[in-house]
Amino acid sequence: MTRVAKRSVKPPARPAAKKPAPRAKAPAAAAPAAAPSSAGLVQLLDADGTVARGKDPNLPTPTLLFLYEQMVQVREFDRRMLMLQRQGRIGFYGPILGQEAATVGSIAALEPRDWIFPALREGAAAMMRGLSLTEAINQLIGNGKDRCKGRQMPCHYTFKEGHYYGMSSVIGTQISHAVGASMAARIRGDDTVVLGYMGDGATSANDFHCGMNFAAVYGSPCVLFCQNNQWAISVPISKQSASETLAQKGKAYGIPYARVDGNDVLAVYSVTKAAVERARSGLGPTFIEAVTYRRLGHSSSDDPTRYRDEAEVKAWEKKDPVDRFRAYLVRRGLWDDAKESAFKEQIAQRVNAAIAAAEANGPPADETLVTDVYADVPAQLKEQLADVLALEGRGVNEGAFPL
Numbered sequence: 001m002t003r004v005a006k007r008s009v010k011p012p013a014r015p016a017a018k019k020p021a022p023r024a025k026a027p028a029a030a031a032p033a034a035a036p037s038s039a040g041l042v043q044l045l046d047a048d049g050t051v052a053r054g055k056d057p058n059l060p061t062p063t064l065l066f067l068y069e070q071m072v073q074v075r076e077f078d079r080r081m082l083m084l085q086r087q088g089r090i091g092f093y094g095p096i097l098g099q100e101a102a103t104v105g106s107i108a109a110l111e112p113r114d115w116i117f118p119a120l121r122e123g124a125a126a127m128m129r130g131l132s133l134t135e136a137i138n139q140l141i142g143n144g145k146d147r148c149k150g151r152q153m154p155c156h157y158t159f160k161e162g163h164y165y166g167m168s169s170v171i172g173t174q175i176s177h178a179v180g181a182s183m184a185a186r187i188r189g190d191d192t193v194v195l196g197y198m199g200d201g202a203t204s205a206n207d208f209h210c211g212m213n214f215a216a217v218y219g220s221p222c223v224l225f226c227q228n229n230q231w232a233i234s235v236p237i238s239k240q241s242a243s244e245t246l247a248q249k250g251k252a253y254g255i256p257y258a259r260v261d262g263n264d265v266l267a268v269y270s271v272t273k274a275a276v277e278r279a280r281s282g283l284g285p286t287f288i289e290a291v292t293y294r295r296l297g298h299s300s301s302d303d304p305t306r307y308r309d310e311a312e313v314k315a316w317e318k319k320d321p322v323d324r325f326r327a328y329l330v331r332r333g334l335w336d337d338a339k340e341s342a343f344k345e346q347i348a349q350r351v352n353a354a355i356a357a358a359e360a361n362g363p364p365a366d367e368t369l370v371t372d373v374y375a376d377v378p379a380q381l382k383e384q385l386a387d388v389l390a391l392e393g394r395g396v397n398e399g400a401f402p403l
C-alpha cells in the first residue's frame, strides 16, 4: 500500500482575512398566504357569480354548459376516486378539488388538434378529450386494460388520440417537452398550439427556465400555464418564490404574461383562448398564472393538517369555482335545481358504471412484465419471467408488494 508522504513544508500563510461585509439580513419567511396578491388579476365573475357590466365574454350556451358539466363531472370523479383509494381499491390518487375551473377552462380554450402536456392535476383534460371514465379507472387500477399495463403511477394517464401527452412525475420536465413539441409543429408547418401545464412548485425547477427561455427566444407556438395552487406539497408559495407574482416571471424572459383568477372559469377560458389564438397566429408564447388553491392534500398519501391552517382552507372554500359558475348560469336562466339534480344523478351513474366496468378487468398478464421494450425479449428477461411464472399459485408474494 502506498502511503501518502507527510507534508514537510509549511503551507503558505493565508492572506489576512478581510473583515466580511455585514450581511444583508435575510428576509423573514412570510407566513403562508391565505390571500395572494391581487396584482394584475383578471377576473370576470364576482364571488357571487355576477359579471360586471360589459365584461361578460358572452360565450355560446353550449360552451357554457360544457364548461359547467365538465367541472361537475371532474369533481364527482375526484370524490369517488378518493373513496376508492381509502377503500384500498386503487393505490393512490391526486385530487384537484378547488382547481376545476383552472383545468377545465384552460383546456376548453384549445382546438382538438392542439396538444396538452399536463402536470399533476390535469387528468380531467384526458377525459375532456375523450378518454372514457372506464379507461381512466383502468389506469388508476393498473389492470390488464390499462394502456400502460400498470407500469405507471396512478393518475399518469396517457391518451395519444386525444393529443394528451403522458404525464411525468418529475416536476417541470413537461415544460421543455411542451415547448419542443410546439417547435416541432411549427417546423412541420401546421398550426397546432401546445398547452403546457405546471404547478407553482415547478417554477423553481431548471426546466422552467429552459422552457421559458427557449419559448421566448424562438417564439414557440405554445402557452405555458401555471396552476398556482399556493402549495407544493408542504411548501407554501411564500417559500417557493420571492416574486410578488409568478406571472411577472414572464417579463424577465420576454414572454407576454397574464395573471388570472383560477377559480373563475370565464376568466380562465377567455385569457387562455386569447393566448392560444396569439400562438396560432404566429405571435409566440404566453405565460399564464392561474391563482387558485389546492383544497385537499397533495395526494391521497398526504395529510395537509400537519402543515397548514384550516382557516386558510375555509377562506378558499368560499371562492368555490363550481358554486360561483353555477350562480352565473342560474342568473342567466341556463341552469336550475331540477337540471342540477338530474345532471348529478346522471354523473353518479356514469361514474358507478365506469367503476364496475373497470373493476371487472383482470390484472395485466405476467408476460407483459418483459414486453414492449425490446423487439425480441432477451434471454435473461425470459429466464426471470419463467421464475415469476413458477411462483404462481404457490402463495409467494400473493397480494403483497414484494419489497
Ligand SMILES: Cc1ncc(C[n+]2csc(CCOP(=O)(O)OP(=O)(O)O)c2C)c(N)n1
Pocket: 120, 121, 169, 170, 171, 172, 198, 199, 200, 201, 202, 203, 205, 227, 229, 231, 232, 233, 294, 298
Ligand atoms: C424534480 C422533482 N423534485 C421533487 C419532486 C417531488 N414532488 C412531487 S410533487 C411536488 C410538488 C409539486 O408542486 P407544484 O408544482 O406546485 O404542483 P401541485 O402538486 O401543487 O399541483 C414535489 C416537490 C418531484 N416529483 N420531482
Ligand SMILES: [Mg+2]
Pocket: 199, 200, 201, 227, 228, 229, 230, 231, 232, 233
Ligand atoms: Mg402547487
